[in-house]
Amino acid sequence: MASDHTRSAILTAAERLYADRGFSDVTLRDIVAEAGVNLAAVNYHFGSKDELIAELFVTRSIATNRERLRELKAAEEQGGGRAPIEVILRALVGPTLRGCLGPENQRSTAARFMIRASIESVPPIRRIKNREIDHLRKFAGAMRRALPERSDVDIYWGLNFALAMAHHTIRESERLTKLSEGKCDLDDVEDVVARVVSVATMALTAGKAETKAAARVAAR
Template sequence: MTDPLINEGAETEEAQAATKAAVFNAAERLFALNGFQNVSVRDITAEAGVNLASVNYHFGSKDALLFEIFRKRTAELNRERARMLHEANERHAGKPPVREILEAYFTPPLKWSDPANDRRISIQFIIRARSEGTAEMREAIQNDVSHLARFADALIAARPDLPRETVYWRLHFVLGMVHNNRFAEFDRLHHLSGGITREGDVQALLKRMLDFAEAGFLAAG
């Protein structure tokens, strides 16, 4: 691919967009597979087949590129969750049951994690961001809770008998299920169980998660 910097601005906007996309996709893949600290700007541009200056030209810096990937992918993931929750609201006149609220939260990242899904790299990147992310990413993870607020509100409406504090704590524990439930970790569980817990089917895994989380939310306060 030709880099716009080589031709000193002679490339079209379409070519520049293609270069930017190549850098974005190469960086996402390399960061997801190798870790944030183990990937250099040179690694990214070599993988993308573009000029070394492309990262700074299109994104400003390596950290800015990292944050742009994080921002875009988390926004896409949370839009899918919001869409599913909206559909559940429509089915139940604005008060969906606990299971369908949890399903809207669990399903998108679980589907992305499927080894057969092209989005697996994106979810691996997001997972990396939680443990290796830049200061800007960590701040966003800690303070940007707008995507969670709609789920908290829905769960409060579904369990009005529970103290709000209890609902928030139970949601917190549910979030832990998502953050720590990855196909890459199943080998450890397989060894622990002596081989009886092998699970590679997304729908079957989703049902297991929903059964457990729903029971937690339906328990008395």
């Protein structure tokens, strides 16, 4: 492999264009024009368009997951194999939120790309996301150790809701800003993380009976 110049030029250009304009209206011709390389180079270096997209997503995805696990491991080691639930949740949603939110003008291309990937959900990316389950299982395990009295069902629902709040906030950040007329400050990432972690923690630690009963009463 001589110099990788063409290969990485394609990756850079593709990530930028996808981030800016979305997957559905960026063609290979747009990408090679931006990268200043020949059209055939994409298929030569990546095999296909989908494999290019997959490589882009996998790279970023691995980085996030590594950061998540790093935080989780650090927390569990510090607590002798058992970390507080807040810290586990923070390790789960923190890296994603930090990677995607923050002041728009200083948002990295990688961040904007991941937001796109979260909004548009194109086939090659969906395939990769489906393999994320093993990764999530590690968090489910840590959560179970942190809350041994909780049922598995409650753990999974808590995990689901934590991811829900993080991802939805990323996906719909624009709408939330508009709806709240700017009152919700999505640039203050640590505040967002704190809010998500706080609510998810409540979801997981609230009195068992109380939780479901109260809601059912409301249903009447």
